Amino acid sequence: MFFVLAISGVAAISAAFYFFKTSKEMPKTWYEWKTELRFQYIGMVGLFEDYLYRHRNKVVLYKQPEKVVVITGGNRGIGLRIIEKLLECEMTVIMGVRDPKSAEKSVGEFVDLKNSKGKLVIEKLDVGSLASVREFGKKIQQNYEKLDILINNAGIMFAPYKLTEDGFESHMAINYLGHFLLTHMLLNQLKKGGSEGKNSRIINVSSVVNLIGRINYSDINMKKYYYPATGYNQSKLAQILFTRHLNKTLEEEGSPVQVHAVHPGVVDTDLFNNTSTTHIPIFKKILFKTPEEGSRSVVFAAIDLSIENDGGTYLSNCTRGPMHPDAKDFEKCKKFFDFSCDLVKLNNFGDGRV
Numbered sequence: 001m002f003f004v005l006a007i008s009g010v011a012a013i014s015a016a017f018y019f020f021k022t023s024k025e026m027p028k029t030w031y032e033w034k035t036e037l038r039f040q041y042i043g044m045v046g047l048f049e050d051y052l053y054r055h056r057n058k059v060v061l062y063k064q065p066e067k068v069v070v071i072t073g074g075n076r077g078i079g080l081r082i083i084e085k086l087l088e089c090e091m092t093v094i095m096g097v098r099d100p101k102s103a104e105k106s107v108g109e110f111v112d113l114k115n116s117k118g119k120l121v122i123e124k125l126d127v128g129s130l131a132s133v134r135e136f137g138k139k140i141q142q143n144y145e146k147l148d149i150l151i152n153n154a155g156i157m158f159a160p161y162k163l164t165e166d167g168f169e170s171h172m173a174i175n176y177l178g179h180f181l182l183t184h185m186l187l188n189q190l191k192k193g194g195s196e197g198k199n200s201r202i203i204n205v206s207s208v209v210n211l212i213g214r215i216n217y218s219d220i221n222m223k224k225y226y227y228p229a230t231g232y233n234q235s236k237l238a239q240i241l242f243t244r245h246l247n248k249t250l251e252e253e254g255s256p257v258q259v260h261a262v263h264p265g266v267v268d269t270d271l272f273n274n275t276s277t278t279h280i281p282i283f284k285k286i287l288f289k290t291p292e293e294g295s296r297s298v299v300f301a302a303i304d305l306s307i308e309n310d311g312g313t314y315l316s317n318c319t320r321g322p323m324h325p326d327a328k329d330f331e332k333c334k335k336f337f338d339f340s341c342d343l344v345k346l347n348n349f350g351d352g353r354v
């Protein structure tokens with residue numbers, strides 16, 4: 001334990017050193033420093049928990065050839081290793097990716113696609129574009145009568161300020177709103193895929209930083225003021241509030257679908273490309289989870305039988321983790337859900353129509 005704490009301390013100091021010297025997004029105001037420090041602190045807590053609970057970070061794979069799963073992203077990072085596991089379970093896996101050609105090659109590096117009993121289907125999707133989500137969603141609606149699992153995985157972190165073609169701040173658009181719309185479009189198929197005692201599942205790949213997120217209702221797209229960590233944290237809290245409200249609604253109406261949010265761990269992927277950690281790769285190699293380890297909690301949430309009928313949870317290292325206080329207040333979750341419906345102009349969430 002001492003060894004890990006010592007390494008963490010040294011790494012934090014080294015990270016700070018490089019941060020001072022090299023960061024592209026140097027904090028300028030007290031607010032930015034505070035945000036940065038809170039982010040670093042929560043990251044350290046995440047690293048510590050990943051070490052402490054590493055024995056829990058396990059998932060048992062079993063054959064489920066009848067299941068159909070949709071995942072966003074997955075051509076690299078954690079998603080790629082999620083797909084590897086789902087194909088090992090012999091599922092049909094539909095990937096929604098920006099570049100379908102390279103995606104098949106990426107998966108092929110981990111899975112013998114010719115001999116795999118799982119089936120890989122690759123479709124084009126830019127989750128940051130509502131038009132692209134609509135097109136992708138319609139294709140899935142037309143081709144699959146039922147679905148068993150939806151994994152909202154694609155994401156970005158610490159991107160420079162950008163509004164998408166729909167006018168949304170890019171973290172909010174890609175990490176949350178595109179997935180919100182996709183879930184609306186596929187919910188009918190997911191309801192058909194589930195049955196009593198065998199719920200279908202929706203997994204929102206969120207993050208431990210939800211704990212320090214805040215929804216800025218008066219300036220959701222951060223037009224007046226933007227700091228990348230604030231954008232990321234907001235989008236990750238958004239996923240949790242959505243998870244909580246949707247799961248409650250589905251439970252109340254008796255629909256056989258459960259919803260989970262997952263923190264995959266602090267994982268060595270390209271997600272950190274806009275952060276100072278890229279300057280000290282050894283820090284990531286030693287302390288972060290590998291993408292394979294990061295994929296376990298997500299697959300656990302998607303298939304583990306021990307959590308059947310136990311939706312609405314936030315999972316980390318294959319066990320329940322602490323959520324943002326707002327996520328425990330269903331009125332706040334509903335307020336945000338209604339706000340999201342207004343943002344993407346949905347009158348009847350879940351009816352699949354756009």
Ligand SMILES: NC(=O)c1ccc[n+]([C@@H]2O[C@H](COP(=O)([O-])OP(=O)(O)OC[C@H]3O[C@@H](n4cnc5c(N)ncnc54)[C@H](OP(=O)(O)O)[C@@H]3O)[C@@H](O)[C@H]2O)c1
Binds near residue numbers: 074075126152156264
């Ligand atoms: N790594 C961590 O420590 C960590 C911690 C907590 C949560 N997470 C969450 O885990 C998820 C996966 O992250 P990762 O670490 O695997 O990151 P990554 O290696 O950077 O992979 C991100 C994935 O998202 C896809 N993506 C990004 N923008 C997209 C868009 N507009 N449309 C479609 N796909 C898009 C990427 O596809 P392209 O190749 O087309 O860009 C890629 O497949 C994210 O939601 C992230 O927030 C990660």
